[in-house]
Amino acid sequence: xxxxxxxxxxxxxxxxxxxxxxxxxxxxxxxxxxxxxxxxxxxxxxxxxxxxxxxxxxxxxxxxxxxxxxxxxxxxxxxxxxxxxxxxxxxxxxxxxxxxxxxxxxxxxxxxxxxxxxxxxxxxxxxxxxxxxxxxxxxxxxxxxxxxxxxxxxxxxxxxxxxxxxxxxxxxxxxxxxxxxxxxxxxxxxxxxxxxxxxxxxxxxxxxxxxxxxxxxxxxxxxxxxxxxxxxxxxxxxxxxxxxxxxxxxxxxxxxxxxxxxxxxxxxxxxxxxxxxxxxxxxxxxxxxxxxxxxxxxxxxxxxxxxxxxxxxxxxxxxxxxxxxxxxxxxxxxxxxxxxxxxxxxxxxxxxxxxxxxxxxxxxxxxxxxxxxxxxxxxxxxxxxxxxxxxxxxxxxxxxxxxxxxxxx
Amino acid sequence: xxxxxxxxxxxxxxxxxxxxxxxxxxxxxxxxxxxxxxxxxxxxxxxxxxxxxxxxxxxxxxxxxxxxxxxxxxxxxxxxxxxxxxxxxxxxxxxxxxxxxxxxxxxxxxxxxxxxxxxxxxxxxxxxxxxxxxxxxxxxxxxxxxxxxxxxxxxxxxxxxxxxxxxxxxxxxxxxxxxxxxxxxxxxxxxxxxxxxxxxxxxxxxxxxxxxxxxxxxxxxxxxxxxxxxxxxxxxxxxxxxxxxxxxxxxxxxxxxxxxxxxxxxxxxxxxxxxxxxxxxxxxxxxxxxxxxxxxxxxxxxxxxxxxxxxxxxxxxxxxxxxxxxxxxxxxxxxxxxxxxxxxxxxxxxxxxxxxxxxxxxxxxxxxxxxxxxxxxxxxxxxxxxxxxxxxxxxxxxxxxxxxxxxxx
Numbered sequence: 001x002x003x004x005x006x007x008x009x010x011x012x013x014x015x016x017x018x019x020x021x022x023x024x025x026x027x028x029x030x031x032x033x034x035x036x037x038x039x040x041x042x043x044x045x046x047x048x049x050x051x052x053x054x055x056x057x058x059x060x061x062x063x064x065x066x067x068x069x070x071x072x073x074x075x076x077x078x079x080x081x082x083x084x085x086x087x088x089x090x091x092x093x094x095x096x097x098x099x100x101x102x103x104x105x106x107x108x109x110x111x112x113x114x115x116x117x118x119x120x121x122x123x124x125x126x127x128x129x130x131x132x133x134x135x136x137x138x139x140x141x142x143x144x145x146x147x148x149x150x151x152x153x154x155x156x157x158x159x160x161x162x163x164x165x166x167x168x169x170x171x172x173x174x175x176x177x178x179x180x181x182x183x184x185x186x187x188x189x190x191x192x193x194x195x196x197x198x199x200x201x202x203x204x205x206x207x208x209x210x211x212x213x214x215x216x217x218x219x220x221x222x223x224x225x226x227x228x229x230x231x232x233x234x235x236x237x238x239x240x241x242x243x244x245x246x247x248x249x250x251x252x253x254x255x256x257x258x259x260x261x262x263x264x265x266x267x268x269x270x271x272x273x274x275x276x277x278x279x280x281x282x283x284x285x286x287x288x289x290x291x292x293x294x295x296x297x298x299x300x301x302x303x304x305x306x307x308x309x310x311x312x313x314x315x316x317x318x319x320x321x322x323x324x325x326x327x328x329x330x331x332x333x334x335x336x337x338x339x340x341x342x343x344x345x346x347x348x349x350x351x352x353x354x355x356x357x358x359x360x361x362x363x364x365x366x367x368x369x370x371x372x373x374x375x376x377x378x379x380x381x382x383x384x385x386x387x388x389x390x391x392x393x394x395x396x397x398x399x400x401x402x403x404x405x406x407x408x409x
Numbered sequence: 410x411x412x413x414x415x416x417x418x419x420x421x422x423x424x425x426x427x428x429x430x431x432x433x434x435x436x437x438x439x440x441x442x443x444x445x446x447x448x449x450x451x452x453x454x455x456x457x458x459x460x461x462x463x464x465x466x467x468x469x470x471x472x473x474x475x476x477x478x479x480x481x482x483x484x485x486x487x488x489x490x491x492x493x494x495x496x497x498x499x500x501x502x503x504x505x506x507x508x509x510x511x512x513x514x515x516x517x518x519x520x521x522x523x524x525x526x527x528x529x530x531x532x533x534x535x536x537x538x539x540x541x542x543x544x545x546x547x548x549x550x551x552x553x554x555x556x557x558x559x560x561x562x563x564x565x566x567x568x569x570x571x572x573x574x575x576x577x578x579x580x581x582x583x584x585x586x587x588x589x590x591x592x593x594x595x596x597x598x599x600x601x602x603x604x605x606x607x608x609x610x611x612x613x614x615x616x617x618x619x620x621x622x623x624x625x626x627x628x629x630x631x632x633x634x635x636x637x638x639x640x641x642x643x644x645x646x647x648x649x650x651x652x653x654x655x656x657x658x659x660x661x662x663x664x665x666x667x668x669x670x671x672x673x674x675x676x677x678x679x680x681x682x683x684x685x686x687x688x689x690x691x692x693x694x695x696x697x698x699x700x701x702x703x704x705x706x707x708x709x710x711x712x713x714x715x716x717x718x719x720x721x722x723x724x725x726x727x728x729x730x731x732x733x734x735x736x737x738x739x740x741x742x743x744x745x746x747x748x749x750x751x752x753x754x755x756x757x758x759x760x761x762x763x764x765x766x767x768x769x770x771x772x773x774x775x776x777x778x779x780x781x782x783x784x785x786x787x788x789x790x791x792x793x794x795x796x797x798x799x800x801x802x803x804x805x806x807x808x809x810x811x812x813x814x815x816x817x818x
Binding site for chain 2: 012013014015016017018019020022023024025026027028030036037038039040041042043045048052055212213274277279281282283284285286287288289290291292294296297300301302303304305306307308310311314315339340341352353354387388391
């Protein structure tokens, strides 16, 4: 089964918006085991849309067209599909009513443009949109199929997951359920990870195993299982996951929607501990990530970004002569504990560049974790890359050290 | 003049990488006045690349192909262009030497794969790559042209700006220089901005005027001028800029590569003032943005992210009963000044959600600016959107308030 992708929008061609939808669609198709070899972008131009749709449909059994379903006159995906099918558009009364209801109006009060969204090529099906006014379209043409979905990412994603992928699998005769799970790791390289689980990677069939490098979000090991039903697919994943966890252990910090910061906050909350941060080169990034987790306020007390040396001394009580040292980072963590009144604290100091500091090269970073009733732990590393990268990697590395320390209790 | 774009890479189709290069290319072509109607992505597959290249060249006078110039066997852009041209690849000795030199090796010690980058279709030209080992290629076919550039963004961008765009303009008979300048604004909507400068927008010809909404980076007014030479183009822009500045005034916070944070740090540095921050709902984002500016350490002292109410009281000395109030944010700013020992301080507190706080709705945010020797200023606003958006808008709004306050002295 092959399915191509066509993204619609002049703003995409002009670079005013980056087309992230196609990448997401490509990932979903790959997960479902459907090949996708040709992705295109064209502007809001009927002639070019018709040509692109016809070409893409020639090469594959299905095409997903994304965007151009809005109410304004430049939204012509409906017209393009009708032209490819060789049929007129028909106004669907049930859609008129639904659109009017979503605007809280009677249909006769609707701006005429909005009613364009009720026009569907004759003989095509409506794909329901529970999250917006633009219905999707499924059009069958000579045994092939075009799916039109809105360009708004969350509306598009819901429609693809709930309708398009299951329909594609049905057409492909793949009457199976696909479930995937990402084990998020931090602490080793892709090649290091591949070496550790080489036996499992070599023997993979169902579930399949893929590595996804997601920068400072971690390196993911993604398991994808196919089975007759969801619980069988989940059971396959769980068996594989247990085997991988036995090898990867603490390298796995989270699963699926969890993040490093949500995991750290949860570990603190489970122990009834409050959390604080002392930062230097990261300038507030660690605190900002923690504060972005909904519900952080029950655990996270705050962060002291002591960028200037005098602030490290006056606010955190640092007495170490070097501010890029084990002694300094330990005093910062303990200072944060004292000043913020928290049970656990993580601290980071180092050289983000562009210039070296105290004779220490750019990328030298010290991390410290202080937990009430335990000895303060410090670790140093040497991070590669530019200023921004060093700061980002320092942030996740600090949170990971804290995670490992919390898990050791 | 029409120029299409082809992005190469199986990882793009699988959604492992989002194709930001095509968006950037589309923007550069639009700026240069060159039409670009069809953008495609295909994987590392010789047959599909040849088909896509031929099709795209049929529709336009030029095609830019991005990626697939690396040293590994799956990099086959060189082969694809040779096939479209109907010629063999030829190893260029001067490129062999250059690649060997970049690896610090003699050519006979080079891994054979790396030497593949010295292979160029017979009759094609080399586009020099000053930043990496992969040379670009310019291939002329029946009066049309293919440019192959690397997928590494900074190498690609340098090659496009220095070679491809000037060559396209020359071919188009546009022997003119194009200069653009973005005036970055904060404080009003796109429609508000459009209304203020409606006369200029309606009368625009050279320079042209475009609005670009860049989220929390601001709303840009981009001027693009064409002239026989660079100084004439710059003069055209300066005349228009003077006129727009007379209307937009303080709404313009920066130009081109400047950012809100770099402008704020510069304004402090010019006055010899040190800067500090007290944050609540932003959790450290303001400090993190300031610390990301190279050279920030001469001015930026630090940030107190007082997320918990007790930290506002114990560290910053807040006595206000409500922590979402003018009194609280003023005390936070003055507390930051005192604790961090700085001349100027900005503070922010508010309700990021998901729940309301002290009976105040999600999105309620207070800002305060304290400057030594002046009365502390406070402002409140009500921001729309979800938690992440409220935090991001609070960050730039706080920095903007500080900028306006600094400019008033």
